[in-house]
Amino acid sequence: METAVFYATEGVQDWEAARSRLLEAFTVSQAAAREERPIVYVVHGDDLLGRRGAPSAMAATGLLSAARTAAVELTRSRVPVNVVAVGDDTDPAVVERWVEHLSDPDGPTGEIVRLDPSHIGKALP
Amino acid sequence: MSGAVVVTGAARGIGRAIGERLQSEGYTVIGVDIGDGLAATTFEPVQVDLTSADGPDTVDEAVERTGLPLVALVNNAGITRDARLVNLKDDDVAAVLDVNLGAAYRLTRALIPRLGPGSSIVNLASRAYLGNFGQFNYSMSKGGVVGMTRALALELAPDVRVNAIAPGLIATEMSMAIPEDIRQKMVDNIPLGRMGEPSEVADLVAWLVRPGYITGEVLVIGGGRSLA
Numbered sequence: 568m569e570t571a572v573f574y575a576t577e578g579v580q581d582w583e584a585a586r587s588r589l590l591e592a593f594t595v596s597q598a599a600a601r602e603e604r605p606i607v608y609v610v611h612g613d614d615l616l617g618r619r620g621a622p623s624a625m626a627a628t629g630l631l632s633a634a635r636t637a638a639v640e641l642t643r644s645r646v647p648v649n650v651v652a653v654g655d656d657t658d659p660a661v662v663e664r665w666v667e668h669l670s671d672p673d674g675p676t677g678e679i680v681r682l683d684p685s686h687i688g689k690a691l692p
Numbered sequence: 693m694s695g696a697v698v699v700t701g702a703a704r705g706i707g708r709a710i711g712e713r714l715q716s717e718g719y720t721v722i723g724v725d726i727g728d729g730l731a732a733t734t735f736e737p738v739q740v741d742l743t744s745a746d747g748p749d750t751v752d753e754a755v756e757r758t759g760l761p762l763v764a765l766v767n768n769a770g771i772t773r774d775a776r777l778v779n780l781k782d783d784d785v786a787a788v789l790d791v792n793l794g795a796a797y798r799l800t801r802a803l804i805p806r807l808g809p810g811s812s813i814v815n816l817a818s819r820a821y822l823g824n825f826g827q828f829n830y831s832m833s834k835g836g837v838v839g840m841t842r843a844l845a846l847e848l849a850p851d852v853r854v855n856a857i858a859p860g861l862i863a864t865e866m867s868m869a870i871p872e873d874i875r876q877k878m879v880d881n882i883p884l885g886r887m888g889e890p891s892e893v894a895d896l897v898a899w900l901v902r903p904g905y906i907t908g909e910v911l912v913i914g915g916g917r918s919l920a
Contacts, residue, residue, distance in 0.1 A: 620843055632821045632834060
């Protein structure tokens with residue numbers, strides 16, 4: 568089944584933009600859930616840490632929590648839902664490989680993979 | 693303690709307990725709520741829809757009327773519209789995001805100019821930010837509250853501390869509306885073997901409002917449910 572990949576790596580500047588991003592993620596996720604397709608959200612690691620302003624952080628951590636809940640709901644159907652956090656210099660090919668790994672029904676669900684080392688020593692939301 | 697404190701969702705439940713707790717410490721509490729339950733409290737009442745265009749300004753004007761410095765903002769107002777992801781309606785996602793996250797952010801932005809050195813923002817998240825069946829929209833909104841907390845903690849340091857509290861199952865009207873057999877199953881999964889009391893959340897809020905060395909953190913108050 569084709570994975571639903573939702574990219575949310577660009578920063579957003581205000582509440583309206585954060586809201587739109589979260590609503591769009593819901594639409595994508597619901598469609599995938601109904602078709603029992605894996606879901607991966609791709610966010611920016613700095614947003615999880617709150618380094619690029621509140622609106623971007625709200626969107627990124629909102630997606631992380633949404634992934635956890637979707638994972639709980641879809642685990643019985645063996646549909647994985649995960650998050651990849653990237654940095655400014657992360658190679659898109661590496662992201663694609665991780666999306667593939669995280670789409671495996673025998674693999675993890677409700678997890679986050681952080682591909683940029685800047686999170687080390689910092690608390691995960 | 694002196695100064696004004698704004699508490700949203702103050703008419704009942706956890707918000708009311710927080711307001712009463714802070715009032716007992718000497719703060720002037722501006723209680724904000726969309727409903728008319730504030731009449732039963734001793735707070736300075738502001739009945740307003742915080743998602744409306746003029747909601748934040750209405751609260752700001754109420755703070756101005758007290759003539760007191762604003763020492764704390766407690767973003768507590770929240771709603772639920774639960775359903776499994778596959779069954780959720782667009783409107784229920786938007787409504788939960790608008791109240792739980794958007795209103796808190798907009799009000800915070802409106803009141804930041806009033807928050808001076810030593811002041812505090814406490815945001816009520818939920819243990820559901822860690823994931824909870826049937827609450828995709830609520831979990832998303834409370835996860836957003838966590839992100840807002842972390843970003844604002846960085847932005848407003850060193851003057852203003854910003855923290856979040858993530859309650860688990862608390863004995864409020866909302867949780868008591870859950871069918872008893874289901875509620876009991878939930879309690880059975882709590883290591884401390886009971887629901888939390890609103891006053892216990894209020895104690896934690898009061899502690900975070902006082903000057904301290906904590907900012908950008910999420911404190912889970914859930915009787916150990918995050919482990920079991």
